[in-house]
Amino acid sequence: MDAFIVHPNAFTSLGHSENLWRNLLDGRCGLTAANTIFPEFFPDNFSKIGAISGLSTHDSRLMQILHRVGYSLIPEEANNCELILGASSLGDLEGSFAGDPFGCIQHYLENNKPTLAPLFNGVISSACSSGTDVLSLAAIMVHQQKYDVIGVLAVDCLDQGKLLQHVTLGTQAQDCARPFDINRTGTSFGEGGGFAMIVNERGLKKLHADQVFKICGFGMSCDAKHITAPDETGETPALAITRALLASGLAPADVGYINAHASGTPLNDQVESIALHKAFGRTLGNIAVNGTKGAIGHLLGATGLVEAILTCWSLSNQHAPGTVGLENKDEALNLPVTVGGFSEKILKPIGLSTTLGFGGVNSAIVIESLN
């Protein structure tokens, strides 16, 4: 595709920009016990979440995160954008922006980034695949030369109400996210955001980016089986990955790194490992695989973009950070996943990032570092 990523940056509970990357590489964990973030609502809940520190529980968390993201991640070059596309799952569950991330982002931009506000047209909503899909859809539009420069902004927040739903459903871990670990009990939900500019060759000439990443292709699929549980056969997540490789014109052996969705729920990790084996076959053993939710949490509708950005950074640094939280590999999954405390050398400049969301939406994107 004629689509490139420039100025990718992410904001998480483990920091942002260079600081975030160093923390990941050092194997640090940005998770905090839920009862320290929401002491009144969850006084006895010690399970860990990836909450941004210093946010008020009385005001819109999404708006507060947007302020941090806007200040830390959106560069001066964003004024070259011709379109701003958002991605989020639900945003706040309480207050005036409850369930309305579109309205929240619009309000933020109008009051804080007035030159970008008129360019903001909509938010992609595909649950936890939203952040991956906004990249893919922006790639379509620059590839078709409808625009030359698009800004993609994925944000989501974890308020106490959303955590309550996940605790009740059993998707929040009892202790913390342990992706691909034999003792995994769930994920660690979190919050944060990412921003990147998606450009074609023409857009690339307008910008002077130090680092450029090519979007080789993407794939999407829907299980169409269950609204909250993944397809246990792994067939449709594998279909998304296979479509991404096919669209990229690449073979499984061309891929050097996989940033897995790796939520840490027993079922997700099992399904995802089946899907990866189906899509990659024996070549999977030669690929560095990791997951980052044990370090920064599951960033809901922002997770896809943030993890695609971490994929870019891993490829340009040629190192996959260890999977924080993973101590005892679930050998039945037979994945070459990098355990916590170690980083692994990436031997090829092409990576894959995957997301599996509620509703059975599966997304995969293939990225190449051109640096």
Place this chain on the structure above:
Amino acid sequence: MDNLNCFFSSYSTPDDIVPVPDLLKGKDKRADTAARIAVLAASNMLQEKPNIDLTSLNVVVINREGCKSHINKVSNGIKNHQPAQGFFVRGGPQTLATYTALALDSHGAAFTFVGDKNILSDAITTAFYLANNIDNGATLITVVVKNHGPGYQANSALILGKSGHLEGVSSLEEKTLHNHLSQAFELDAN
């Protein structure tokens, strides 16, 4: 119009009392009203153009509100520490697309653009691309709005992929499609 590869339909309800669509029988039926409308609009569209392979169909929905009534219930429940049953199957705008895919057994892309008529042109661009680039499939694109009365309006189009015509979308096709879908926004109460 000979090159037109799109088929159109419209669906509306007089009020917000919407039965479970037949296509969801035997499946998860907990769809919120807006998601039910999206499924019913899909069903109506496919009656206009039956006998197409739905396996790789992409489902793209455009909607501004999401499942607002359910979000309100969730917000109220939180005040009393009450989790909302069925929150994750009703709570997000993506359910307008995912319930449609579930109803049709379709394994293409499924996502929702949350926005107003300004997003329409971009949604159409992506819908055409997906139709022509995923398994020679097709894309169902639907705008769902709450109308000026108590009911809903949904305008749909089915875009069939053109083999060997991957990049081209004629301006006539795009304009016709845009006009049809944007008519739903003219009835938008918001």
